[in-house]
Amino acid sequence: MKTVTVGQGLPELIVPITASAIVAGAIATNDYEDVHHDKAAAQATGVPDIFMNILTSNGFVQRYVSDWCGPDARIAAVDIRLGAPNFVGDTMRITGEVSRVEGDEVDVRVSGRNAIGEHVAATVTLHWGARA
Amino acid sequence: MSELLEQARAWVGRPASPPATARDPVNLPMIRRWCEAMGETNPIYLDEAAARAAGHPGIVAPPAMLDVWAMAPYRPGGRTAEEGMAVLSLFDAAGYTGVVATNVRQDYGRYLRLGEVVTSTPIVADVSDEKRTALGIGHFVTLAYDFTVDGEPVGRMTFRVLKFRPNLAQPHSAEPSAEAKAWPHPRPAITHDNAFFWEGVNQRKLLFQSCEGRLRHPPGPMDPLTGSLDFEIVEASGRGTIHSFVVMHQPRLPGFDYPLPVVLVELEEGVRIVANMIDAAPEAVEIGRAVVADFVEIEPGYLLPAFRFA
Structure with a gap:
């Protein structure tokens, strides 16, 4: 396990929210709700465009932490609060910080913000070094 | 308590819909597509040797895919009534037609391996009192999912949605002179x-x-x-x-x-x-x-x- 301390920051990740990114995520997560791929259907619900589905937001959060912790850490849990939608044309800036270290258990607090506000606030719990 | 809330709370502790079993086992093509969409480069999801080197018995699925495997299929025209949840339909019928997910928590018992078939069982865990939110008046409905492989628990998820009355209609004339x-x-x-x-x-x-x-x-x-x-x-x-x-x-x-x-x-x-x-x-x-x-x-x-x- 590499040296991890509370307060340690993770490098930021910029995710351009294109229609392609939203649709690729929706299909990769088996989510065929029309608001994630059909602009007219999304607009009929009163929003300006298609927007990212939750499973993709979760995917980006865990990929972000995985980029940092590498293959030796296990993702044990994720706790996500959802906020401002990720609409086409926006950019999500993901930042993170270690918020708890107890033995080989580490919490990383992750925030993904777009032009509207905070899209996702998450805590990812990692188990480090306990090889299954 | 309103009649709606009474009816909705009668669902607490009961299955929100029948269990859904994945149509395909955990498989490499779906994992690869997921990794490409997310930009995931962790080799344990695609490379057998890297997975073993990291202590896994073989290639494993990204944990965030837990609820991907048993999702409802694509079908022109959307989901069937059986794939919907009666507890949520109660709110639709009462005018609480808006829905937005607010919280998701997932706990992973272990990583899933290629070939495993996941079954997802959602239970209605809670229905909140009426809340005034920025989106409108509504109720939070919490669903607790159990994920199993051949009866073995492999993960859990709690999923909270807000069922709300969309923004109130303001009076306006059809064609003003x-x-x-x-x-x-x-x-x-x-x-x-x-x-x-x-x-x-x-x-x-x-x-x-x-x-x-x-x-x-x-x-x-x-x-x-x-x-x-x-x-x-x-x-x-x-x-x-x-x-x-x-x-x-x-x-x-x-x-x-x-x-x-x-x-x-x-x-x-x-x-x-x-x-x-x-x-x-x-x-x-x-x-x-x-x-x-x-x-x-x-x-x-x-x-x-x-x-x-x-």
């Missing part, structure tokens, strides 16, 4: 507190909040005496007497006839309300005179309460 566009008749601001009153007016009814028999107007969230947020809605007879009045001469706002008598009427139920007098000579208006409520259609679909002499 050029003059009305230039000088639109003032409109009430419809809020969560007063929506019932204006809905009543549209049905030619005078509705008031009542808390333990105390009527109040204008509408508000709280009983002034006890601070209680509970209230019933009662319909007034419309009969009352003029408690006070003014006759408007100036300024002359477009859309009204002048001189305009505006009356404060004490209804026989004991609550007071301000409205315009109609069909009344201003000099005939006097305190104590009996009046009765009527409704004036200012523009098609836009009614205002008014009073005339009884």
Whole structure:
């Protein structure tokens, strides 16, 4: 396990929210709700465009932490609060910080913000070094 | 407790829908597509040797794919009724048609391996009291999912959605005339507190909040005496007497006839309300005179309460 301390920051990740990114995520997560791929259907619900589905937001959060912790850490849990939608044309800036270290258990607090506000606030719990 | 909440809470502890079993086992093509969409480069999801080197028995699925495997299939026209959740449909039927997910928690028992078939079982865990949110009035519904492989628990998820009444419809005329566009008749601001009153007016009814028999107007969230947020809605007879009045001469706002008598009427139920007098000579208006409520259609679909002499 590499040296991890509370307060340690993770490098930021910029995710351009294109229609392609939203649709690729929706299909990769088996989510065929029309608001994630059909602009007219999304607009009929009163929003300006298609927007990212939750499973993709979760995917980006865990990929972000995985980029940092590498293959030796296990993702044990994720706790996500959802906020401002990720609409086409926006950019999500993901930042993170270690918020708890107890033995080989580490919490990383992750925030993904777009032009509207905070899209996702998450805590990812990692188990480090306990090889299954 | 409202009838809706009672019906919804009867679901707590019961399956929200039948268990769903993945149509395909955990497989490399779906993992690869997921990694490409997310930009995931951790080799344990695609490379056997890297997975073993990291202590796994072989290639494993990204944990975030836990709820991907047993998702409902694509079907032109959307989901079938069986794939929906009856507890959520209850809210749709009651006008809480909006839905937004607010929280997701996933706990992973272990990483899933290629070839495993995941079954997802959602249980209704909680239905909240009515909440006022930025999106509208609604209820939070919490669903607890168990994920199993051949009966072995492999992960859990709690998923919270808000079922809400979408933003309240504001009155507006269908096709305003050029003059009305230039000088639109003032409109009430419809809020969560007063929506019932204006809905009543549209049905030619005078509705008031009542808390333990105390009527109040204008509408508000709280009983002034006890601070209680509970209230019933009662319909007034419309009969009352003029408690006070003014006759408007100036300024002359477009859309009204002048001189305009505006009356404060004490209804026989004991609550007071301000409205315009109609069909009344201003000099005939006097305190104590009996009046009765009527409704004036200012523009098609836009009614205002008014009073005339009884």
